[in-house]
Amino acid sequence: MTRDSQEETSSASAAAAVADRDIDPVTMQVIGGELDTIAQEMGYKLIRSSYSSIIRESEDMGAGIFTTDCRELCESDSTPMHVGSLIGYLQGMYDTFEERGVSREDAIQEGDVFIHNHPHYGASHSPDIAVAVPIFYEGEHIAWAANTAHHLDIGSATPGLAIDLEDMYAEGSLFRSTKVYDGGERVDEIWNFIEDNVRTPREVIGDLQAQISSCHVGEERYLALVDKYGLERIQQAGEALMDYAEALLRAEIEQIPDGTYYAEDYLDDDGRNRGQRLKIAAEVTVEGSDITVDMSESADQTPTGYNIPFHGSTDVCIYFTIRSILMDTAVRDDYLPQNSGTFAPVHPKARPGCMFNPTPPTSAFARINQVDKMSDLIIEALADVLPDRVCAGTCGQVYFVSYGGTDDRGEYWVYLEVNEGSYGGRPEADGLDAVDALVHNTKNRPVEDIELSHPMRVERYHLREDGHGAGRHRGGHGIVRESRFLTDAVMTMEGDGNTYRPHGLFGGEEGTHGDLKHITADGETVDLNSKESGYKFGAEDRVLIKTASGGGYGDPHDRPAEQVYEDYLDGLVSAEAARESYGVVIEDGEMDEAATATLRGD
Template structure:
């Protein structure tokens, strides 16, 4: 790492948040009121989609996002759901425009009132192909003034294996790819496209139902935005939107200036690409702070893989970088002022990745399976900045998630597909322990109730709890991952998009490493088979079980500085053994009781 202090005499003028309001000549109260109404629109869009959807990945896990966007692909507002979805919609809309250009179609000819588009091409801005976007143009007095758009993860798009896919030859093996495809043309349903989808996915009822829910959500956004325009006037709304984006940019730039100029670096390795076992993949993060700008460069990472284990640059790599920086520097939980979440927060952040690396693959490379790479990238951005801003970062998060699809056929030969997100944990924080059983920052999906799983699929969840076999020791300990054990009631096929079987979340400032993940197949006869973190089309027979243990986070600070009473409470909760308390924390527990004197003696030795 190299650093240098900021030049306080720098004459380059950058407006503050207060300057933005004066220059825009807009009342701050009016701006915040309109901002709040825009945020409410995005939230209502999300609720409509969640409550109307058919599949549990949207209905329960909320693997989706929604918002309102300008006609030049900037985000005005976003729902509080999955960050990877909302921020990626900028890339989706831009990819649609590129599609029109490549096809020689003018935008005004391509986009009509009453149109509904779907789009999911990973090399045209999509986060990855199972995340299908629905975009509805908003017209006012015959003029295209904005977009209402959302994305959601679909159960199946007809890929090589049910639900998820990893070991793919190229993007054509991913399933159905759509580029600015109309499903409604000036209000008329395009039956040929709906029939195509119906005939080319394993779960047509759920996929068609979820797409219709997405359209309903976008229509809610369109109607609410038009009501806002009628209330304030188009010019006022557009002016407020510009002011909100400028204001958000100024707020983030002010926070970036507080970081010492310099280049910060961190690296780690992923397990493999899902085909070439034992060949680890390097992830390298180089963060450069220059005044009020910050660049995150992934170019020193491994080359693109021959499988689907790659990350689309626009829609995934850039969105993860935007969100991670914003989360570190503009945490809404600890800030009192209004913090708009829009494209303004993207302006000071500059993602980079050389073409041909994992984080910027070139066509026709597949980029289907990408969540663990962006999880780890986010973790490494935090690690790289730890020395510069130690009070704003946490120790190593799980940096991975076991995202899995299970599938099979019922007695009538119809497919069932279930997508399951198995949560990891966060690392210890400057003033608190790591969070237990949570997703990494960038996807933020929710837990699905066991009762709903067993009601909807031929599976029985035998065990689901916090993992109790270790965490990263520290003044603030790492969070605990989960243990989930499930039995298949029929033959089933699994595709596991995981990582972290071979590495442990890092500790910070004297904290210890966390625990790595683990995945096992337990046959009905009791035989135990160790599985890779990535498996494509793996077969289970009725009565077999799958055991999943997600990683536990790293520790923050010297474990001997953790109050002995807290260590003893962890012991009572089953999170620390007597041996671990002594070895890792210098805390003595005898006959189930805390020995204060022996602890003081051991810690002073």
Template sequence: MATTTDEAIESREIDPVTLQVIGGELDTIAQEMGHKLIRSSYSSIIRESEDIGSGILTADGKQIAEGDFTPMHVGTLIASVKGMYETIEERGQEPEEVIQEGDVFIHNHPHYGATHSPDIAVMLPVFYEGDHIAWTATNAHHLDIGAATPGLAVDLEDVYAEGTLFKATKVYDGGDRVDAVWQLLEDNTRTPRTVLGDLQAQISSCHVGKRRYLELIEEYGLDEVQQASEDLMNYGESLMRSEIEDIPDGTYHEVGYLDDDGRNRDQQLKVDVKVTVEGSDLYVDLSDSADEVLTGYNIPFHGSTEPAVYFIIRTILMDTYTHEEYIPQNSGTFEPVHVEAREGSLFNPQPPRSAMARINQVDFMADLILKALSEPIPEKVSAGSGPHCYFISYSGTDENDEYWVYIEVNESAYGGRPDKDGLDAVDALVHNTKNRPVEDIELSHPLRLEHYRLREDGHGAGEYRGGHGHEREVTFLTESTITIEGDGNKYGSWGLEGGQGAPSGELKHIKSDGEVIELPSKVSGYKFEAGDRFSIKSINGGGYGDPLDRPPEKVHEDYVNGLITAKTAAEDYGVVIEDEKIDEQATAELRKKQ
């Protein structure tokens, strides 16, 4: 493989114009696959939140192109193909004898490459002139797979309590529908119509990708497309290596603590991140993190730990928005990044440990990587982002005693950046899911949204302020059950270069009689009565730079927008606001004192 950008350019087999045209075509195919899935899906977690991934891979599982959707879903497709091959070989079979044209595989086992079990990967082999040449694949979060609690689950005994698991399972065999598998899935989910509809949407998406990929081959030829894919992977690797080489060699270390494992509330879990830079290679070692836990609060190593590290490093060093050159999104960008985690640790659990609830840990780990790299490259990282989300499933039964399940992702916010404020109320760090419109929620489920707005307290003050998380309050119209796969009730976000941090998140059960119960960040199968309310506050981002360097006009703008009070403007920024206006003389005097 090429080790420098110049070597990659010199060694390419295809002229640069054709290479970029083919690269653009591959990216477009992956993107079209994702949009096909979104538009064809049944559940809001796919249709509105876009909790999916789509991509094209080589026959041996190298990623050629990916869609711009949820990062955690895309890197894991590589691991899922590898886990599928491993499964077939464990069964004493040869993969290329098992895989045939017309097959469609599903795969969601967390110890065989899946990101976690609710994310079912659909993989379709692409054949050309009788040879298996590629895979088109999608990954999507499914509403329910029959786990111990509806939708999501945290307090689980082992992987078998997660619901229905599939390892390299054919749902179409040589073009023929395998009815027994479809029936098995239908009989083992609380929401069969939705789950089966979403699965069929994934399959249709893969067929679109297959058709487009074969059209590309017919236009340019198989050898040309495959060589372009190889050149693009080499180029992606060389770009990443070039960026890593600009970081001073050394080891950068950060430690933090997650709330708990969902069962033992008084035991926080250590996350230990060591980032080592050696020339053009970067190593992330998580081995000194906590041991695996006896609940579902573990992280599949190949399916979630590795992709999360790959993505956050690529985001810091190769953000497409900040680079003028074309940056291919493929396996080549992962080659210089090496991930280690001790077997039996939180980030590399061993069977039969459950690993169903894993998103907050990789968010937190990614935030610690940012913090570690703030030492050598502060100009390329943000202050602390809200390193968590409240991933919540709501459920109940309707008048026909049939289950309804709704899953939502409650966003936090990004930290301030070297030249910009942090983004408000967005999924930070390693996931990119969107919210669901309030009107759609209320139309479909017995829930009423009392408010959904930016969080106004706990400001991450700085020259560039942290983004604001959100507040949401829900009233239950019928008896309902929730499960929360969350974190961040015991920590907040950190400031950088003199910026201030922000406080923790907050969850409350407000009973119809007014009693308020503080909830932990994780609950499993928690009950609400009709008329009860549920209050959510996510973490704000940390500030970047000295708050006294923030222009008074910007502080006043935040005040006018209701994000800070006049008291906060004075205490944090030294800006005096009287009668809705800036008192410039008083501000100058106050800033001199602070």
């Protein structure tokens, strides 16, 4: 079946799934578009109102509208790990009410604003604080407006980020269904507590206020929609849109041959026990229109904060990865709602006690590299049955780093930096260079903004030029970033990938691994681990970061020699690598076509 006919089949199946709903498809899609617009406006409001660069520039956030039974109606186009996770946050809030013996009706009142970030109660991880505002209509609780965003600091053991933690209590301030507004009245004691227990109170308080404003925008816009169409019609449309999205995805899953597919790799370490690599394994089972991703064969939970909350991170990564492979909005023309319907056919699993489903009171602070690598392995597992929809190994790791210290006024500063990686080669194109790959999708912060706001100077920042995964379509290139500190500083690095390379596919070669170094003021170079907790730098010291380059897709000798030569001219492949990997001969800066044809056996 061709790709176009597959789309026609899935669209027909989706239309049939909502045929018995008491709403016509045009109205359903119009309301769906308006819901999507609400989520986007919530996201823009948060980004434009926030104080910290991790939200304002990197857009490490997500927003949406949710039903009272914790289903997603719409989501903003932002960091994937931040939207589907809000389902877990809301359910974690409900679980908290139940444990405390409080009914939802008594706990949730009009005018309330809740915050929540507990990693064992649905949060993606504790630095991602969710704000949730209940939406009331004529005295009835009808929906939630919610968002979540990564905060600069929550008072953890080390500034900004934390890895080598004994348990969840070392993560900093944990909130479970905590009201910061009660019936419209500001709860000063909670605001004072937050301000007194974080290193960057101005930014944290400002970002929380921006989140609240964003949720109120969502509340106002949703109520306007209810006034326009009526509550019953809006709720009918929401159910129909979720049915439609579920049917679309199920139709795509049914095109995959039933079976179990598997891929595994090893992470560097847990941030404390050096040299002890951690197995990560993805088992993907397709059965009819259902797909199960089981991470149970992965390593046991670690004694540090290098674990992944199951609800809010493990499950969200699985949902997003499957949806991205099978329902790529960039290559389809039909309407693709982004809501809980796309989660229904996907079944995440992980045994309790493994690193993808840790048990309390284990810390689960540092989790981005593991979910990135999990996504990479899901793609690899499905490569043989979906060769036209997958890419070779991506930079399935990220150097997520926090820098901190005090400025010349004695005030604490914290800067969170997500260093871009790359994608592997694709069926029809090279891998993307210098992008935040897979599930985190955060954006670059301009150098000028960094230097204006913090006692740092970015000495160089460019594409990595020391190799990529060779292939018919080459892997993307990571980045090189070298930064100098103007004052003493402390760094916590939540990284991985110093000991493995992104895999190649269908004859493509592996990419390059990551690298991290400390260059002292007197020029001495010190190799660093991919994870460092509270590492100290002196004034004029530098940190050098090289992110991984992606794997190649297809036989390198099938890559046109002219493209290899263009990469050589761009500084992306050396003459030696061109000959060794691609069979392209370059002498004195010029391509030797005859020698190339001979070497390639043409």
